[in-house]
Amino acid sequence: MLDILKRPVYTFQEFILLSIAAIRGVFRKPAYWGDTVIQMDLIGVGSLPVVSLTGFFSGAVMALQMARALQTYGATSQVGKIVAITMVREMGPVLTALMVAGRNSSGMASELGSMKVTEQIDAMRALGTDPVLKLVKPRLLATAIVLPLLTILADFLGLVGGWLVACVLLQLTPGAQYWDTAWRAIEYNDIAQGLIKPFCFAIVLSLVGCYYGMQTTGGTQGVGRSTTQAVVVASVWVVILTFIIGRIFTRL
């Protein structure tokens, strides 16, 4: 029984240790701003197409599916409200994070994993550079900065997608009413959780990607394994965290 628990507990302990080192590293020198900017470009600009498409179509689908349900109650004028609330609270943050997990947590795990198996991380330490500061910190900072921004973009494009379906395609409600109900529906609470979520997801996504990369053993096969584990673990944590944060905010 204890042997079964040993491995996950050990993994969790190592992950927490790396997280503490990385978060402390944020306040330590050297800053490696150049690396952070490169990572922001890779994660932020690189994810723009996929995040835009996901945001747009999730809003459109939301409007499409809700149209019938709302018609039953004769409440088609409320479609903007539903799209706005679901996009800002859940769909925007979660879908963006899942996309970035698939693109970047995997990328971090495979990049750092390759460096690990070719002894580049050992070489880095031997040559006097702390790999946590040089490799993990820029990725953590970059993700924490760009993921909330990507989420805002996805939220907005989701609303545009919803508007196109509801007002142009199905003509359920006039455009002005759509935007008015959407605007009125969003409260500060929604915006707060809609921005705190991606920030927390970003920390988890980047640290999980880096952790599995740094733990890689066993050559190219090991790199593949780490990459898969990173995506799976990061995605599952996104879904768990969104529930926990959502629960905290519904009590506020």
Added chain:
Amino acid sequence: MGSPASDTVLAFEDVCLSFGGECVLNEITFSVRRGDTLVIQGAAASGKTLILKLSLGLIRPTRGRIVVFGEDVTAYSDSQWNDIRARIGVLFQEGGLFDSLTVEENVAYPLLNQKREPLSEEEVRRRVQESLDFVELGHTLDKLPSELSGGMRRRVGIARAIVTQPELLLYDSPCAVASASPAPSSRSPSCCCTIRPPPAWTRSPPIRSWP
């Protein structure tokens, strides 16, 4: 703790290393003095690379004492180790070159990132060139490691190890790729610690003539 002789550069005293209860290295004891060359031979997976990593503080021994440059480094933290590492040159088994950096940036890395007096740009370039010329790769400055052959990468690794003119040079299987003749499979010469006084590397025989 008795202080070791001042000219001892690297010493292991009853060093044991185990992973999850399994003993990998058992009571390793040796010492290397300034000017000595020590070659460690052993079958594959007998722990030669681990000895090298222990000597660099990349892993910690389970028991025993490691002394580098007369300092007991067994319990040193990573930041304390960095002062020691700045005086050691190392060639890893896989070369350990950073594949996102050019050959020139790779060789300049220890000069720019280790704790030492800052060097001028020209001085860095001169030493990188000198070090690469020594391994006869002075013309590959702008290439990426992926554009080089295995043997050339190994030689760039050697150039990076010697560019700081370290007091202690650790080579992990330096001849594995660089040599033309295949090593005997069971007891390949794997972990060489070569210890030289600082300026001597410029007078060493060229890499070509190595076994």
